[in-house]
Amino acid sequence: MQDKIIEALRRNANDDAVSLAREWVAAEPQQAQAHRWLALALQQDNQLEQAQASLDQALALAPEEAALHLQHAGLLLALRQLEAADQALDRSTALNPNEFSAYLMQAHLALGREDIDEADRLIRLAERVDPDSPELGAVQGMVALRRGELDRALGVLSAAVERLPRDPRLLYALGFAYLGKDMPAFAEQAFRRVLELVPDNQALRGLLVQLALRQGHVDNAAEVMREVLASKGGDTPGLRRLAGELELASGQPLQALEHLRPLLSQLPGDRGTLQMLLVAWQRLGREEEASAALDAALEAHPQLHDLWLARLAIPAVGSPEAVAVVERWLSAMPDHVPALEARMRLHDMNEESDAAEAIARRIAALEPGRVSAEQRIVEALLLRDAPAAAAHVQALVDSAPEAARPSLRSWLGTVQDRGGNPAGAVATWLQLHAEQAATRLPLPPQAKAPVEWPALGGVADDNAMRPLFVWGAPGSGVERVVTVMAAGSRVLRADRFGATPPTDGFQNYLTLQRLATDALTPEQLVQQWREQLPARGIADGNVIDWLLWWDNALLWALRPQLPEGRLVVAVRDPRDMFIEWLALGAPAPLALTSSMDAAQWLARSVEQVAELHEGDLYPHLILRTDEAVNDPAAMGALLEQAFGVRFPQVRSLGPGTVEAGHWRRYAQVLAAEFLYLTPVAVRLGYPEA
Structure with missing residues (x-):
């Protein structure tokens, strides 16, 4: 239903959007999102007071949902109903205020239907009319919020609030900018200032309860909740549900039950209420x-x-x-x-x-x-x-x-x-x-080992930096190792496999070529890596860095420049690794265009692991995952044995994969590929057949 409403709004079929939203509300009257989209449809149809009523109903059902509060802030701006803000606007009489307001109204509607580019376009038009309007700053801040440009949003909204310090609409938006920056104490301060100006905003009190809980201030949250429930119009289903959640968090299931039990008739199909009721009854x-x-x-x-x-x-x-x-x-x-x-x-x-x-x-x-x-x-x-x-x-x-x-x-x-x-x-x-x-990505290049490696540097006694690199070739189960390590460490970084990876040499396929041609020095490679650690949330250099690829040629830089580092390599029988790669792919989205090319590339990768181990080329640990890839307890025990510390139990390591020795079923079908993989398997200690 939501998609149909959005489609109607985008083609300016306001009547259709309102009709669809009313159908949704009639079918699910206790669904906050239904009331939210009715509010937006009514707002686009210029039925602002009815939109306000619908949004109030949504907030009564879900006072803890930040998105509803953000829409409420936008609606207040569109309504232009708060006298304090209107009196503060200082426009030239030569401008057309109706045109300016229309741009702002349309921008808010675009924000409501998540059409951020259209909202930005309308803001630019409004900016031509009145570039210095604090009201415009509020909408600019909201657009920045929706785009994730949190620093810009804070800057714009803070400047607007300085000019209109008693405008609840701006304070509302500023609170959400602080929320986006994960600064709940500042967000709470902004929202409390809103309440000073608009004391009957009960839904916002519910959001304050959530903020107090996020900061661990259970007593403050309880105090706010008691005030809310005792106030006129404060005993709404959504706030009563919040009260039950608060009592459960405080270890008071009986009091939680008193709040939640009446909701069975008011919100009989509300999943959150039912879950809390079950918890209270069970306790x-x-x-x-x-x-x-x-x-x-x-x-x-x-x-x-x-x-x-x-x-x-x-x-x-x-x-x-x-x-x-x-x-x-x-x-x-x-x-x-x-x-x-x-x-x-x-x-x-x-x-x-x-x-x-x-x-x-x-x-x-x-x-x-x-x-x-x-x-x-x-x-x-x-x-x-x-x-x-x-x-x-x-x-x-x-x-x-x-x-x-x-x-x-x-x-x-x-x-x-x-x-x-x-x-x-x-x-x-x-x-x-x-x-x-x-x-997919091409297979990473592989370099030949040099005749002689540079000397391994010394580690000063007072050097507390002990970075750990983790890598495994496709099929090694390295992602399962990382799953358990991540459960026990806050410094593990898997961002190299995400949408915003670091841009250092460990992420770049051309690094080996650049090192070989002196376009990149070993000192520069390590220094670039160090410089990007703070942006990755690592202040002291102690990181567990899951690498996208590995080649022993990186040791040309790591041996002299980062001797305090360590490398953990996940391996299993290379023939099982090959089968898993074929069947399930790999954490790094590598292209596999030919089974023979892939087998030869994998054999060379594992040969490098053998050379690393046999020559003790760098401080390292080989993790044989053969018997643990499908068993969270066994994987935890493997890591505990390797590192001497206990790791938290994880529920799952991911989709099941091939068991150890599964490759034998493919001995005939993949006989040619196994000719390359079997010698290195034997070299690692696995049976030939």
């Missing part, structure tokens, strides 16, 4: 009360999905009571796919395989391509007819839209692998890699 040991209360709510509202999920959370998983709840759910909503999925899982838990498959086929008939159903159907086929399972997935690939085909083709390869068809799996995986090659 108090009142499962029977919980069941009775939710059953009563379901009598009145049998079509609410989240209410059924809450009821299903009470009995033991897979128990007869859970089955009874799901059967009731299906009676109330016989074609509701999530209810059918719950019944399918319960059939599997109770080893009723045929019934589970039957439900899966029913789901697939209702919603063709539904992942849960198709996976269950394929699992059943794999047990009795592996070629049929592969054919079923192939049919899904053929009928899927283009964007969905890569993941489905990857699944097809996995099904062929599990079904004993290694040749089919390899062909499927290689086809997928070929299709993606144009959007």
